[in-house]
Amino acid sequence: TGLSRPQRMLKAVQKNATKGDPQSVIAAIDYYCRHKEWAMNVGDDKGPILDSVVSEVNPSTALELGTYCGYSTVRIARLLSPGSKLITVEFNPAYAAVARQIIAHAGLQNKVTLVEGGSGDLIPKIKEQFGITSFDFVFLDHWKDRYLPDIKLLEDCGLLKKGSVLLADNVICPGTPEYLEYVRNSPRYKSQYFQSYLEYTKAEDGLEKSVFLG
Numbered sequence: 001t002g003l004s005r006p007q008r009m010l011k012a013v014q015k016n017a018t019k020g021d022p023q024s025v026i027a028a029i030d031y032y033c034r035h036k037e038w039a040m041n042v043g044d045d046k047g048p049i050l051d052s053v054v055s056e057v058n059p060s061t062a063l064e065l066g067t068y069c070g071y072s073t074v075r076i077a078r079l080l081s082p083g084s085k086l087i088t089v090e091f092n093p094a095y096a097a098v099a100r101q102i103i104a105h106a107g108l109q110n111k112v113t114l115v116e117g118g119s120g121d122l123i124p125k126i127k128e129q130f131g132i133t134s135f136d137f138v139f140l141d142h143w144k145d146r147y148l149p150d151i152k153l154l155e156d157c158g159l160l161k162k163g164s165v166l167l168a169d170n171v172i173c174p175g176t177p178e179y180l181e182y183v184r185n186s187p188r189y190k191s192q193y194f195q196s197y198l199e200y201t202k203a204e205d206g207l208e209k210s211v212f213l214g
């Protein structure tokens with residue numbers, strides 16, 4: 001049955017993007033997914049909002065839940081200051097294999113640690129495995145039903161500190177109602193909605209930014 005959609009995306013990156021140039025990797029993926037075949041990257045409508053939040057936070061430690069093909073991994077890692085680290089978690093080994101190659105094509109492999117496995121299993125092991133005490137920034141983009149349990153896990157594992165910023169994709173489409181209800185009503189978070197569009201479409205979607213108050 002030939003190549004998978006992620007593998008076809010990888011080929012497009014290897015063909016059209018310049019090695020070591022993250023912006024060309026981002027542009028090659030956006031062109032492919034807008035004009036050839038749709039894929040669930042955060043994309044070029046929501047991407048600049050992600051960029052602005054990452055730049056504002058300038059995290060020393062960042063966590064991404066849901067790597068997929070590494071598009072948002074590249075968007076985040078290209079903005080990190082020297083010495084900062086991004087840990088990205090991917091459940092699907094086929095996605096992880098493609099993401100490693102796309103992250104390497106961008107030349108960002110030294111800023112990124114890709115961990116394969118389920119977020120629920122990995123989060124409790126992060127402190128001991130990576131010597132990280134807390135995350136300055138967390139991007140939630142894995143599976144809508146894991147957003148709420150995983151932030152509760154991050155809280156319980158002491159991986160959030162006063163001022164930690166959570167940014168969640170797809171809060172409208174596919175939608176994460178329980179997560180939104182929690183972060184918008186909990187006294188422990190200050191939340192803000194950034195309206196945008198589902199990647200490469202005219203459908204509404206948006207990002208929810210939530211600051212942990214401690």
Ligand SMILES: Cc1cc(C(=O)N2CCN(C)CC2)sc1-c1cc(O)c2nc[nH]c(=O)c2c1
Binds near residue numbers: 142198201
């Ligand atoms: C798979 C999928 C299908 C969607 C949709 O409404 N579609 C109608 C319009 N056509 C064009 C595309 C398909 S939206 C979406 C999606 C989008 C993300 O950003 C995701 N991020 C993380 N994890 C996910 O499971 C995830 C799913």
Ligand SMILES: [Mg+2]
Binds near residue numbers: 040170
């Ligand atoms: Mg998404």
